[in-house]
Amino acid sequence: MKKKDNILKKIANKAYEFGFVSKIKTEVIEKGLNEDVIRLISGKKNEPEWLLEFRLEAYRHWLTMEMPRWAHLDIPPIDYQAISYYADPLKKNKEKNKEIDPELMKTFEKLGIPLEERLALSGTAVDAVMDSVSVKTTFKEELKEKGIIFCSMSEAVQEYPDLVRRYLGTVVNYRDNFYAALNTAVFSDGSFVYIPKGVRCPMELSTYFRINAANTGQFERTLIVADDDSYVSYLEGCTAPMRDENQLHAAIVEIVVNNNAEVKYSTVQNWYPGDSEGKGGVYNFVTKRGDCRGTNSKLSWTQVETGSAITWKYPSCILRGDNSQGEFYSVALTNNFQQADTGTKMIHLGKNTRSTIISKGISAGRSQNSYRGLVRVSKNAEGARNYSQCDSLLLGDKCGAHTFPYMDIHNNSAVIEHEATTSKISEDQLFYCNQRGIGTEEAIGLIVNGYAKEVLNKLPMEFAIEAQKLLSVSLEGAVG
Amino acid sequence: MENLLEIRNLHATIDGKEILKGIDLTVKAGEVHAIMGPNGSGKSTLSNVLVGHPAYTVTEGEVYYKGKNLLELSPEDRSHEGLFLSFQYPVEIPGVSITNFMRAAINAKRQYLGQEPMNATEFLKVMREKRALVNLDSKLANRSVNEGFSGGEKKRNEIFQMAMLEPTLSILDETDSGLDIDALRIVAEGVNKLKREDTSSLVITHYQRLLDYIKPDIVHVLYNGRIVKTAGPELVMELEERGYDWIKNENRQ
Numbered sequence: 207m208k209k210k211d212n213i214l215k216k217i218a219n220k221a222y223e224f225g226f227v228s229k230i231k232t233e234v235i236e237k238g239l240n241e242d243v244i245r246l247i248s249g250k251k252n253e254p255e256w257l258l259e260f261r262l263e264a265y266r267h268w269l270t271m272e273m274p275r276w277a278h279l280d281i282p283p284i285d286y287q288a289i290s291y292y293a294d295p296l297k298k299n300k301e302k303n304k305e306i307d308p309e310l311m312k313t314f315e316k317l318g319i320p321l322e323e324r325l326a327l328s329g330t331a332v333d334a335v336m337d338s339v340s341v342k343t344t345f346k347e348e349l350k351e352k353g354i355i356f357c358s359m360s361e362a363v364q365e366y367p368d369l370v371r372r373y374l375g376t377v378v379n380y381r382d383n384f385y386a387a388l389n390t391a392v393f394s395d396g397s398f399v400y401i402p403k404g405v406r407c408p409m410e411l412s413t414y415f416r417i418n419a420a421n422t423g424q425f426e427r428t429l430i431v432a433d434d435d436s437y438v439s440y441l442e443g444c445t446a447p448m449r450d451e452n453q454l455h456a457a458i459v460e461i462v463v464n465n466n467a468e469v470k471y472s473t474v475q476n477w478y479p480g481d482s483e484g485k486g487g488v489y490n491f492v493t494k495r496g497d498c499r500g501t502n503s504k505l506s507w508t509q510v511e512t513g514s515a516i517t518w519k520y521p522s523c524i525l526r527g528d529n530s531q532g533e534f535y536s537v538a539l540t541n542n543f544q545q546a547d548t549g550t551k552m553i554h555l556g557k558n559t560r561s562t563i564i565s566k567g568i569s570a571g572r573s574q575n576s577y578r579g580l581v582r583v584s585k586n587a588e589g590a591r592n593y594s595q596c597d598s599l600l601l602g603d604k605c606g607a608h609t610f611p612y613m614d615i616h617n618n619s620a621v622i623e624h625e626a627t628t629s630k631i632s633e634d635q636l637f638y639c640n641q642r643g644i645g646t647e648e649a650i651g652l653i654v655n656g657y658a659k660e661v662l663n664k665l666p667m668e669f670a671i672e673a674q675k676l677l678s679v680s681l682e683g684a685v686g
Numbered sequence: 687m688e689n690l691l692e693i694r695n696l697h698a699t700i701d702g703k704e705i706l707k708g709i710d711l712t713v714k715a716g717e718v719h720a721i722m723g724p725n726g727s728g729k730s731t732l733s734n735v736l737v738g739h740p741a742y743t744v745t746e747g748e749v750y751y752k753g754k755n756l757l758e759l760s761p762e763d764r765s766h767e768g769l770f771l772s773f774q775y776p777v778e779i780p781g782v783s784i785t786n787f788m789r790a791a792i793n794a795k796r797q798y799l800g801q802e803p804m805n806a807t808e809f810l811k812v813m814r815e816k817r818a819l820v821n822l823d824s825k826l827a828n829r830s831v832n833e834g835f836s837g838g839e840k841k842r843n844e845i846f847q848m849a850m851l852e853p854t855l856s857i858l859d860e861t862d863s864g865l866d867i868d869a870l871r872i873v874a875e876g877v878n879k880l881k882r883e884d885t886s887s888l889v890i891t892h893y894q895r896l897l898d899y900i901k902p903d904i905v906h907v908l909y910n911g912r913i914v915k916t917a918g919p920e921l922v923m924e925l926e927e928r929g930y931d932w933i934k935n936e937n938r939q
Binding site for chain 1: 737738739740741760761762764765766770771773776777779780781782783786787790791794795798830847851
């Protein structure tokens with residue numbers, strides 16, 4: 207028995223395969239947050255005056271705010287003065303020449319994200335972000351030929367200031383919440399995407415976020431604008447080294463969808479979840495929102511969340527345009543001491559707007575997993591429809607699954623459906639698999655993937671395979 | 687003939703209650719044994735203990751299978767070594783297609799045997815062949831394991847899995863329960879088609895009707911945790927005519 211325990215322990219600790227640290231000379235600014243720090247970040251990025259003012263405004267507002275406490279999360283106190291708000295792995299090298307540190311290239315290669323275009327996954331352009339800086343964006347030129355802009359946010363501020371100014375902060379106002387204000391004050395890099403009228407983006411656009419430096423926070427800022435009659439599929443992946451200290455990731459993603467445009471946003475979130483004792487891990491406090499401004503516009507969020515010590519995240523759709531559609535497909539898996547409070551908001555403002563919510567929670571170990579979702583139908587949203595399905599799967603008896611659906615309906619014509627189930631993987635199911643020669647861990651992987659299939663099917667092919675593996679690996683050691 | 691399975695003085699408990707009270711049984715390669723007996727005599731316990739169900743504890747005795755100490759093997763390894771149980775109540779596994787399930791099972795076995803995983807083309811070919819053997823609808827094969835299956839479909843799926851895994855010793859636990867006569871015939875025919883000279887079966891049943899189709903070489907009567915009678919196939923008819931009461935009376939102290 208003891209031997210078996212040891213093996214399980216080993217597997218549990220081995221499970222996070224992206225936990226390595228790269229030795230890259232990184233310029234990290236002093237810890238702490240004040241107006242000078244914000245000026246320093248803005249200065250480093252050579253930002254225009256309006257953007258600095260925007261940051262400072264947000265910062266001043268942030269000072270008046272408090273951390274949200276309503277989520278079903280136990281968040282230890284965070285010392286915002288003990289975090290460094292800017293880490294640049296490119297800096298030291300840039301001074302010498304324009305080449306990227308080979309160690310940096312190696313890091314992304316190790317993560318399965320080759321940054322040389324000849325090695326790239328077919329049909330995918332990548333923006334690779336490490337700590338506070340975008341390292342490289344591939345296929346930029348090819349995309350430019352179609353008028354598509356895909357670059358880092360810092361670059362967009364320099365190259366397309368008018369576009370950025372027109373849209374930045376219009377979907378997620380800094381007053382929205384505590385982390386949104388913090389992000390607006392100190393945001394570093396992220397991706398900027400603009401799809402012009404009538405263009406169908408010919409490849410998947412993807413951003414890969416990597417935290418590497420210690421004691422730093424990552425404050426990604428992503429803005430996607432899909433103009434009339436356009437289409438884009440965007441993917442986001444994230445990993446971080448294994449560290450005993452917690453690290454803060456507070457991002458904002460804003461999406462604007464105009465008339466007849468469609469955006470698919472997929473995330474495979476695999477930030478370091480902490481060890482099996484609950485030590486370390488990333489705090490993932492993220493505001494993601496899309497504004498379906500145009501008629502017949504469509505936004506679809508798909509997320510597979512396996513990482514982070516604590517997740518606080520509600521990718522939402524504002525269905526402003528008539529006939530606009532919002533979708534949210536989510537698999538959130540928590541193991542060991544992880545906590546997740548995640549879900550969505552579907553805000554129906556336009557007529558005949560439709561939304562679909564499919565949420566699959568999986569809890570193992572001593573983790574706590576909550577779905578929190580809001581469906582709001584405003585007075586003028588004639589003919590709104592929503593379908594919500596929230597399922598929870600429990601592994602073991604020390605974990606928790608919770609569902610908090612909110613409905614706020616102000617129009618009688620709305621049709622709202624809500625279904626929820628809670629199930630357990632039974633001993634009988636596992637034994638049935640064992641009898642057929644399938645080991646318990648593999649059996650759990652099989653059952654969990656079967657349970658999450660509806661959501662995984664929404665992911666682009668290569669991502670779906672990755673996500674399947676990730677779900678199995680994240681549960682290794684979940685039963686003993 | 688070699689002994690494929692040798693059970694010596696096997697005692698087993700569930701929740702602290704002794705169900706098997708000293709079983710002795712030897713199955714040689716190629717033999718079909720029927721284990722009959724009234725309800726609650728320990729038939730299902732015996733099959734569960736043989737495949738290593740964790741709810742049961744072996745308190746005494748030994749089991750050798752292909753000369754190996756069976757009780758030391760994990761349930762998976764028992765399966766890889768060719769032991770198969772057709773469950774009395776097959777469980778549903780929502781979201782997992784029979785195809786994926788069988789692929790995982792076959793490749794786990796191949797890994798155990800040091801073989802390469804079966805490639806997709808080959809696998810689908812084998813699936814087709816074995817499906818035909820037990821008349822399993824192709825639509826059924828794409829559905830989740832046992833989910834929403836009728837009683838007959840579940841049992842047919844068990845025999846299909848048996849065909850896929852090609853076991854050396856198959857245990858059919860009350861495979862006839864809940865089947866109408868047509869379903870029973872199809873399932874039994876499937877089992878007979880799979881029979882080879884070197885494979886053996888333990889057919890566990892309360893009634894004689896399954897044994898009209900699957901002919902046993904040796905028949906045992908299990909009562910109160912012990913095998914109280916062993917004879918040739920003629921015992922089946924005798925039990926059918928006289929019921930189990932005379933067995934109970936004979937064994938009353």
